[in-house]
Amino acid sequence: MGDDGLDLLRRVLTARVYEVARESELDPAPALSRRLGNRVLLKREDNQPVFSFKLRGAYNKMVHLDALARARGVIAASAGNHAQGVALAAARLGVRATIVMPQTAPQVKVDAVRAIGGTTVEVVLAGDSYSEAQAEAARLQAEHGYTLVHPFDDPDVIAGQGTVGMEILRQHAGPLHAIFVPVGGGGLLSGVAAFVKAVRPEVKVIGVQSTAANAMARSLAADERVQLDEVGLFADGTAVKQVGVLTFAICRQFVDDMICVDTDAICAAIKDVFADTRTVPEPSGALAIAGLKQYVAAHGLKDQTLVAVCSGANMNFDRLSFVAERAEVGExxxxxxxxxxxxxxxxxxxxxxxxxxxxxxxxxxxxxxxxxxxxxxxxxxxxxxxxxxxxxxxxxxxxxxxxxxxxxxxxxxxxxxxxxxxxxxxxxxxxxxxxxxxxxxxxxxxxxxxxxxxxxxxxxxxxxxxxxxxxxxxxxxxxxxxxxxxxxxxxxxxxxxxxxxxxxxxxxxxxxxxxxxxxxxxx
Known part of the structure; x- marks a missing residue:
């Protein structure tokens, strides 16, 4: 591991996330484990106060800002979960925040951002995708001098997300074949991969994306960052057209494999999580479970311990009928x-x-x-x-x-x-x-x-x-x-x-x- 990897490891170990986040459970999934013939564990980031892991990176970035940067206020672009993390951090730290969200963001996430942030947060709806919201955030940043809290391409944000990997290794010290991580821009994957490979390099770290938003998979395959023309919005939390410069470099160094899954497989994974936990993850939150199942089937894996990060549960209620319709076909x-x-x-x-x-x-x-x-x-x-x-x-x-x-x-x-x-x-x-x-x-x-x-x-x-x-x-x-x-x-x-x-x-x-x-x- 080079100097950059050691610096990221240090940042993860010293990240200040537990002022807002909790150490989420590493829960067994007994029904899914029996069906797959492997021991499946779910890292329950859907149980965080904002029902997503995103508050880790957002808070770790904002708590490290100096007084001048805080006084200028911050700006962020997000499909929803990062927005909630920034809103919570802004309310906790007393920092004024402007959050740009795509007009296609689930209403449950927009309402949650406004409720969490209160008077410290202004929500701006712009564009139909994260990339268009990001462009509007860049314009507002240049106009007002705000400090950007990037959703993934920032070392403090990556380090905050990397604490998920730190917790997994602390919670499970025994044999571990692979950790499956959902991927949008790559903040969570790069943080988890860098930490896991520094501490237990034998453990595979595998990223999972939707086939309709697979920028990281295509970038790693091409060995350069690829920008997608369009992204599917079903898994809206990972609907990113282009991954970050920093996240791509880290993932290229530390990630073992990428898996892409379709909408039906995601719906089936949502049902699998519900069957074992009686909770309903959002589509992006179920990506890792769908990828784990596909990996087991492709490799004929048996009697191994596998971890999937259940990354969020900000599900729009009106999507449930579609999920139920497609879950049986997906499985x-x-x-x-x-x-x-x-x-x-x-x-x-x-x-x-x-x-x-x-x-x-x-x-x-x-x-x-x-x-x-x-x-x-x-x-x-x-x-x-x-x-x-x-x-x-x-x-x-x-x-x-x-x-x-x-x-x-x-x-x-x-x-x-x-x-x-x-x-x-x-x-x-x-x-x-x-x-x-x-x-x-x-x-x-x-x-x-x-x-x-x-x-x-x-x-x-x-x-x-x-x-x-x-x-x-x-x-x-x-x-x-x-x-x-x-x-x-x-x-x-x-x-x-x-x-x-x-x-x-x-x-x-x-x-x-x-x-x-x-x-x-x-x-």
Whole structure:
């Protein structure tokens, strides 16, 4: 280790972080450990007072400022977590702070910065990314003479973040294969890597990034700093277009490897953390866990001790539905298929028989062809091998199968667009049914549908509630309405006739233009 490394080691050992931060727990993740066949430990930086590790570096930088720099006030650019650290430090030290945040920053983070900083902090929203917010902060700094508190490319900030690595080694003195660290600009990774390699060089330090914001991975691969044109904002805490000069130099020297993970893998990791801790990390906070899982799978690792830094928990509540939607696919616990079956009696029952004991998570269908029925199906599975076996079973029945589990268009949009008007849906009656959400309940419902009435529309999605809701279109000629009413009475499921619903009439019914105009007025 050169003089620069020794200087950083000294800075970490003397960092003043514990006036605001706490030594976070190194908690076991028993469920994840059992599933992966390794001992997984989570470094719980999501338990910090601002729910992120960022207050370590921000405070360590600001507490070392001289009186003149404090008097001028400070400025920072941040997607949210660094902003909260600066706000807390400003309030604690009585320093005036201007914090520039991108307009895309989660509202929970913006509100937290204002609440933490109080009257000492002014929040400015500018740009759509951290880089654009950083440019505005640079302009304000030049105009007002503020002192910059950089979120990652500063030795005092890096040293503050490096105390996370110091704590890990103090808390776990036994064999340790690797530490996985989330990466945006590289402050946390460079601090942890420099300290760990100085004290225990045999321990691997592995950075983890989102595939949509992988500036450090690409820079290390190119052996020079790479600037991205665009970054994905799902993992907003690490959405950085270009890493720092200092962080890049440190990571190039001390980091063993980089891993990039996609959005579905991040969502699955959020669910894994929740399963073991009953807490919900933000997407960037779950990056290291997603990378750890990918590393174990790629290297066939067994019986090793692995640490993942759970870096933050500033999750916007409105993202939870998306996370839940994608987590099962990310963990390969849900497979999505487009299945084509003959539009004839008996084929639907054969489809259900192929499913066997599998639970459906989604089922969308709209009649559109006299020869073939096209189904969008979600099935709960135990992994990729099981989904591949299910696809083979469908094909063995002569059904066409398209695996959509990795298809972004299908997962984001097309699953919600199965339907529309159909000239084949004559004499259609539309009903909503409720049924107890238990394994196999949907298939039992399907099996009870009367064979004399053709299913022209079907929509179901498991929402995690105790009761499932199904929307079904059945083609019932007017002369058979009384018989159909008796069938509904014996079916035993709560139901509601939606055939007169104005939105249904407008969007799904083949009706004269005047009728659609009436439906539009009714809405």
């Amino acid at each position: 390969r616990r849900e497979a999505l298929f487009a299945v084509t079956i003959p539009e004839e009696r008996g084929s639907f029952r054969r489809f259900c028989e192929v499913l066997g004991g599998h639970s459906l998570t989604e089922f969308n269908y709209r009649i559109g062809d006299t020869r073939e029925a096209h189904l969008f199906v979600g099935v709960r599975t135990g992994g990729r091998e099981e989904s591949e076996a299910l696809a083979r079973a469908f094909r063995a029945q002569g059904f066409g199968v398209l695996d959509l589990s990795d298809d972004e268009l299908a997962k984001l949009h097309l699953r919600h667009m199965v339907g529309g008007r159909s000239p084949l849906a004559q004499d259609e009656r539309l009903y909503r049914f409720d049924f107890p959400e238990r394994p196999g309940a949907l298939l039992r419902f399907l099996a009870q549908l009367h064979p004399d009435w053709n299913v022209s529309l079907f929509h179901y999605r498991n929402q995690g509630a105790d009761h499932g809701q199904i929307l079904v279109g059945l083609q019932v000629p007017p002369a058979e309405r009384a018989l159909f009413a008796r069938f509904l009475a014996t079916l035993g499921y709560p139901h509601r006739d939606e055939s007169a619903n104005p939105a249904y009439r407008l969007l799904l019914c083949e009706a004269p233009a005047g009728t659609r105009a009436e439906a539009l007025r009714a809405i």
